Amino acid sequence: MARIVMKFGGTSVADLDRIRNAAQRIRAEAEAGHEVAVVVSAMAGVTNSMVSLVSDAAVLADLREYDVVVSSGEQVTAGLLAIVLQDLGVSARSWLGWQIPIRCDDSHGSARIEDIAVEEMERRFGEGQVAVVAGFQGVDSQGRIATLGRGGSDTSAVALAAALAAERCDIYTDVDGVYTTDPRIVAKARKLDKITYEEMLEMASQGAKVLQTRSVEMAMKHHVRIQVRSSFEPGPGTLVVDEEEIVEQAVVSGIAYSRDEAKVTLLRVLDRPGVAAKIFGPLAEAAINVDMIVQNISAEAERTDLTFTVSKADLERAEAVLRSNQEELGFAELLADPNVVKVSVIGVGMRSHAGVAQQMFKALADRGINIQVISTSEIKVSVLIAEEYTELALRGLHTAYGLDAA
Amino acid sequence: MARIVMKFGGTSVADLDRIRNAAQRIRAEAEAGHEVAVVVSAMAGVTNSMVSLVSDAAVLADLREYDVVVSSGEQVTAGLLAIVLQDLGVSARSWLGWQIPIRCDDSHGSARIEDIAVEEMERRFGEGQVAVVAGFQGVDSQGRIATLGRGGSDTSAVALAAALAAERCDIYTDVDGVYTTDPRIVAKARKLDKITYEEMLEMASQGAKVLQTRSVEMAMKHHVRIQVRSSFEPGPGTLVVDEEEIVEQAVVSGIAYSRDEAKVTLLRVLDRPGVAAKIFGPLAEAAINVDMIVQNISAEAERTDLTFTVSKADLERAEAVLRSNQEELGFAELLADPNVVKVSVIGVGMRSHAGVAQQMFKALADRGINIQVISTSEIKVSVLIAEEYTELALRGLHTAYGLDAA
Numbered sequence: 001m002a003r004i005v006m007k008f009g010g011t012s013v014a015d016l017d018r019i020r021n022a023a024q025r026i027r028a029e030a031e032a033g034h035e036v037a038v039v040v041s042a043m044a045g046v047t048n049s050m051v052s053l054v055s056d057a058a059v060l061a062d063l064r065e066y067d068v069v070v071s072s073g074e075q076v077t078a079g080l081l082a083i084v085l086q087d088l089g090v091s092a093r094s095w096l097g098w099q100i101p102i103r104c105d106d107s108h109g110s111a112r113i114e115d116i117a118v119e120e121m122e123r124r125f126g127e128g129q130v131a132v133v134a135g136f137q138g139v140d141s142q143g144r145i146a147t148l149g150r151g152g153s154d155t156s157a158v159a160l161a162a163a164l165a166a167e168r169c170d171i172y173t174d175v176d177g178v179y180t181t182d183p184r185i186v187a188k189a190r191k192l193d194k195i196t197y198e199e200m201l202e203m204a205s206q207g208a209k210v211l212q213t214r215s216v217e218m219a220m221k222h223h224v225r226i227q228v229r230s231s232f233e234p235g236p237g238t239l240v241v242d243e244e245e246i247v248e249q250a251v252v253s254g255i256a257y258s259r260d261e262a263k264v265t266l267l268r269v270l271d272r273p274g275v276a277a278k279i280f281g282p283l284a285e286a287a288i289n290v291d292m293i294v295q296n297i298s299a300e301a302e303r304t305d306l307t308f309t310v311s312k313a314d315l316e317r318a319e320a321v322l323r324s325n326q327e328e329l330g331f332a333e334l335l336a337d338p339n340v341v342k343v344s345v346i347g348v349g350m351r352s353h354a355g356v357a358q359q360m361f362k363a364l365a366d367r368g369i370n371i372q373v374i375s376t377s378e379i380k381v382s383v384l385i386a387e388e389y390t391e392l393a394l395r396g397l398h399t400a401y402g403l404d405a406a
Numbered sequence: 407m408a409r410i411v412m413k414f415g416g417t418s419v420a421d422l423d424r425i426r427n428a429a430q431r432i433r434a435e436a437e438a439g440h441e442v443a444v445v446v447s448a449m450a451g452v453t454n455s456m457v458s459l460v461s462d463a464a465v466l467a468d469l470r471e472y473d474v475v476v477s478s479g480e481q482v483t484a485g486l487l488a489i490v491l492q493d494l495g496v497s498a499r500s501w502l503g504w505q506i507p508i509r510c511d512d513s514h515g516s517a518r519i520e521d522i523a524v525e526e527m528e529r530r531f532g533e534g535q536v537a538v539v540a541g542f543q544g545v546d547s548q549g550r551i552a553t554l555g556r557g558g559s560d561t562s563a564v565a566l567a568a569a570l571a572a573e574r575c576d577i578y579t580d581v582d583g584v585y586t587t588d589p590r591i592v593a594k595a596r597k598l599d600k601i602t603y604e605e606m607l608e609m610a611s612q613g614a615k616v617l618q619t620r621s622v623e624m625a626m627k628h629h630v631r632i633q634v635r636s637s638f639e640p641g642p643g644t645l646v647v648d649e650e651e652i653v654e655q656a657v658v659s660g661i662a663y664s665r666d667e668a669k670v671t672l673l674r675v676l677d678r679p680g681v682a683a684k685i686f687g688p689l690a691e692a693a694i695n696v697d698m699i700v701q702n703i704s705a706e707a708e709r710t711d712l713t714f715t716v717s718k719a720d721l722e723r724a725e726a727v728l729r730s731n732q733e734e735l736g737f738a739e740l741l742a743d744p745n746v747v748k749v750s751v752i753g754v755g756m757r758s759h760a761g762v763a764q765q766m767f768k769a770l771a772d773r774g775i776n777i778q779v780i781s782t783s784e785i786k787v788s789v790l791i792a793e794e795y796t797e798l799a800l801r802g803l804h805t806a807y808g809l810d811a812a
Contacts (some may be wrong), residue, residue: 016459016463019463053486054489057425057490057493058492058493059493062489062492062499065486065488065489065500066489068485069482069485069486071481072479073478075474075475076459076475076478079460079472079473080460080471080475082471083463083472086464086467087465093468096474098504099549099550144505145502
């Protein structure tokens, strides 16, 4: 007998048929004698509709009221799933964030969980009752509903698994695991049996949208073993675990990419101390995140060329901010290029292996792909290339690092 | 400065434009210096969708979970209205049933309000804050959401007005008041300035679907002055008040009708003690409400003919129940007739005036309308007639009792 948390995302509870399918999965675990807590998202599309309603209601909505509106979707799913489980003969009840309670800080719209009171839930486990918990929501210090930010149900599930000291937190979704790279692009992509938290974090933030980043950070901190698995296919998925749990660690575990990049180049910026702060300060004030940065020597004396990336959605605003400060910043020209992609090779094995970056640069060069910007971390090498080479680069790198399926 | 409760029904908050319209109304009251609590229904159609989801999920759903699902609609409206009010510069916050709390008994799906804690709300009135309360919902003794039954937001509003000792409870709806009869049928119908609780109860239960019956009973008990008024038209509506508040009381205040009637006649029932109990017992067990009953002498000795009405929706089930007990009940034949309408003349003035019923029978007879069943109460006379005479009867009675607009 184990204690497990099962989380079902929006597509896995999109309609009553899918909720019934999820209920079958839950019943199987309960009948196997496990203590089961289930965390549910809103039915697919519901949260988006609620967010639209709020943004149509007012440009700047009180986030406490935003949370009242958008948290309703998970409430509906929790009630429906409890009903369907009972209909299948499984003892179950729904729990809303304030009922448990899941205590959060007061940063509405993106609150952080501080504490989960699980005593009553544990008592009911002893009576064989399944807990169906509305994800994405908690209650603040004033007794008002707080939500955890988009994708927050993953975080709810991991936090609940930590509070319950659950053996495993199964994230049921519409893919059957984490792949070495996007299988829609690389046919030889392989499902990973295991991946470390650090790698998963890089995979997630590099555009592989399987798990919410914060949920992985929390799992890492509390050593919660996550399993990413399919709601619709049987069989195990991918375990996200501590590095120690992985006996044979590949140097490179996966290759991620993000099309949500745009490149900005400022030509002939005055090369003086403080100029970078002058450029990135106004962008930060406009809440525009800058990712990769590279500074080149300009052909002209005392001038430098500066290249950086922002998300595609921010490009237009970034241009406007920079142009309105052009005189002060002293650049001669601004070049914007949205037709770029960031490709990253990821693996904790890099820590102990040299030459991983070199291998990447060679594989890309062999295919005539020009690297525009490079950035690296301890377990990751990212390059910015022209978007048209995305598929070629992914396939080439996948082969070069020996990741292809047999 | 007064303290008022304003309630907006589903059609009055059906979309953001209508929510904005409601917010304008609320702002006007707040700017006039009043202390304002607002009670909202779910946006039109939302509760029906939720009820459908639940009934598709399971034939017999746990009513505690039903309440979790169906209460979500009012939560959304409360948050949205608070956002829109703030956007108009009005200080406002939403209140869910469990936050106030509105304490209910444990009869989920049709819970009764036991207590409303208004201290914090009153404190915030002092700071000029409008309270936006989700109608239809409260919390039971176990901390679970309980709903008040369909139309329950009227009851929420009246209960809140009682707890707040509000001067008035304004029910904003899609009609501008209570009419002497249905103006879609009788062009000369007049809007009433005032009506007593008792009359309103009879009007409501006789098919004039303006206010939920329970809310009127509660208003009568706690002397809450209700005003039924339009969300879309300016001007006062109809006040529902104690009899003492109405100086000049008409003998007949209004004429109601209900098409939701079906007539059942059992021919040649054995005329023995206890036979009525034998007939109506099985119907009661099947949760079929019987309204009007009349027993005639049969042509045959020791036999009687029995006629009664049930709601149209129950007719088929009532027939089945009776036929399956035919042998024991001993009737010779069952006649079912769904083509009937119940027409009622209503007025507290009847208590002190004789001849009201006689006037009704004469007015109908003059128009060649046959009366099938009669029932009376202290302030009401109802007759069952063939449905095809509905319009003729209503117009004739409206004129006969001097109710026609000048």
